[in-house]
Amino acid sequence: MSREDYLAWTNQAFDAAKIFAKPEALRGIRILELCTLILGPAVPDYLGEFGAEVIKVELPGAGDTMRSVTPYGTFWKNASLGQLPQNHNKYHLALDVHSSVGAEIFRRLAQRCDVVVENLRAGTMDRWGIGYQQLREVNPKIIYIALNGFGQWGGYAEGRASYDAVAQTVSGLLATTGFPGRLPLKTGVFVGDYFGALFGALGVLSALHYRDRTGEGQFIEISQGEGLMRLLDWSWIYYHLEKYNRPRTGNRDLAICPSDVFLCKDGPVALAAGTDEQFRSLCQAMGQPELAENPRYAEVLTRLKEENAVSLLEIIAEWAKTKTVAEINKLGEEYGFASSPILNAKDQYESPHFRARASIFEYEDPILGKMTEVGSPAKLSATPGRLKWANKPVGLDNEFVLRKFLGLRTYQIQALAEKKVIGKWVEMPPGRKPPSDWDGKAGVIM
């Protein structure tokens, strides 16, 4: 029963090579998406990676706004890189729901779906005749989720635009990220969007469980800023109890000591020892076992006191200066304290560990070719998540979706196209169309 024996078992149970030999957990769940940017589209993406069938509805022509958002304006094979992470495994229908015919098609699709996801301003869908109240008329079991900046009602819900960074700014996350006396730091990623979407997916899954039990659907709302507030650990209660207005403290953790980033000879290393046992190991590794006996540092709660913490972090900083990142990382393994280099995208891309865990996920997209993206972080032994295809050009699956789910005939589909109720991509702006060497067939289902 050694650790090696256990790891041999887990490596076999989670073998990435067998992903496509296993069933999908959410097979049979169908999701209708009317979303742009990240907060909305990521919800069906997360669920679609586990087998839910997702119909993404975009406006004919320009489609999702995220098709314009890509790092340094880089359009790769005519695709927006910003559009890729939250649009996998979806069917792409370009449908103008502003028209009455378009709204009716949307309602009919909703009738065939289990979940509807939208991220518009409160009340917009209702105005278009496709809001929760209208959709539950045609499908009483529907689970409907709306995500946006400030929710469906309340002091900020009306008339105020929101983005991820607005959520970071109003939630307290911005005020507590960065170094003292310096610029408050926007997290370098759209965390309010992505985490908000995870909250959304969790809401949908819990509602789905209730529906499995009772057959009843419901409405769910999520605000990206409010989601971030949930995650600010002890900030609120400490303010409530002691009026402590949590400042920015760089990489130092005020509640775990030591936990910080230290500069080695060749770069920064993250290091933590949150328990007395781990701290003793660290002191051994530093060659200063007496530190663990020092009454100022020996016990975790004493060590956390401001004066003690500051002096201890200085001692560790002095020691770290004499080491390389690799040396400290190795000492962490040998002695049992937490240590890590700061990984960037290249380190992760090339990491055998991330690849073995299918977190760096390779697949071949029919239109874009060889893809390397980020797989679902939730690893399920019996029903693993998977990426099958990437984001598609606007309207690529119009014919397939309308024929398969609504049984429309060729002449009807043509009429809808002529009336511009459905449509395909525009040439400009970029980010909408297939690559220039596309043969007109690759990736088309029907």
Place this chain on the structure above:
Amino acid sequence: MEIPKIQTTLPYEDFTIEADRTWVDWIREADDPRKNHLKPEALDDLLVLDVSEGSIGGLFASSILAEFGADVIRIEPPGGDSARKFTPFGYLYKGTGLGYLMEGRNKYHITLNLNKPEAQDAFRRLAAQADVIIESFKPGVMDEWGLSYRHLKEINPRLIYGSVYTYGHFGPEAGCGKPNADICDQARSGVMAVTGEPEGPDGPKPWTVPTKEGNWMGWYAGGGWLAFGILTALHHREVTGQGQMVDVAPPEAELRFCDYHIQYYHATGTLRGLVGAYDSSVFPYTIVKTKNGYSFIAGFSDPNWEGLTNIMKEPELRAQFPTIFDRLNKENQPAIHQGIEKWSQNYTGEEILDLVQDYVVNRRGPGIVATAWMTDIKDTFEDEVWWDRGIFEKGTDPFYGDVAFQAPPWKMTLTPPRLKWMCRPVGGDNDFIFLRYLGIGKEKLKEWEKKNIV
């Protein structure tokens, strides 16, 4: 090359102010968090054992399930979870640190010394009745006790077993032996490689380093994704009757939030680096100094850039950087940022919000501009709007008394999550839980206490 003009019209974002009152009034009534206690719970058929230790990630995962109504039994060693001491400056409230206090919600708290065979057996009997187990040990620890998934599935094939650990339970680094830590979760996730101030002309400074997110985002991301995996597995079990193991490594959980890092590297072989106040895919979309603090402000697409420069009355700045490619150019971003700050420093954050809202709501010109002034912990906590929304709650806990804390962020018309109690002291529910699930009474428990089993 001819530079294409981007006409982002934000097709579905209709920023008209006249929100549909019918909808707003209806939904406010329908998902009002004050009425949560009148409604049923989504997961109240589940029994969850959370045996995580020293991990806010494990605690957050079980918090989510507990908020949705699951019976969650927290199992700690007799001395208490080391996470009870993750607390600012060593501050304890009625014996427990604040990090743990926040994530003890709605759970029963019992003790078991899993090094003892009697405790292992008790755990096994609980596991036979449970739907979900959550643990955060290094891989192999539970296995040595005979309590890993490969053992427990034999006595409970419906069991969903969740593990959360920095390196995960499989893959070449899973056996590295290092303990889990939020700072390392963040360091491995990629988020720190882009968060932080880039080096200026004066060279490196103590703050021009990869920087973590202020909260325990690594742990929270890991816990959130573990709950996701568990609920996904639950649906599969509903259909097939089969349980399974769910494994989450928090760095990968946070990597899933790291935009298009990997895609950008795959496509171009290049990295983004520390962005500071700048952004690589939307700009301006930045934090600027104001008269009284900091504000976020954005005007990225051409119409929105026009809107922003109209509000600033700076048509020259607009003309200087006419396309999104000019504005996304790393070389230009400092100049654009300074241009905005020159204007923003004359106003308070509240005044900037008023100027922007006046422009957008009254349609004084093209474009949508988003802004927000930075609120700190005090400002946010004291803002009545969030209390009205039920984001913060002050509750009466039988042991901890009248304490304010963050409530679950979901609003739901039928099965909303809710708070019932805040936390329990170490072993606070031993009597009830051992009797309820194992038929063990007070006398036996006292005996076990003496033997350091509970």
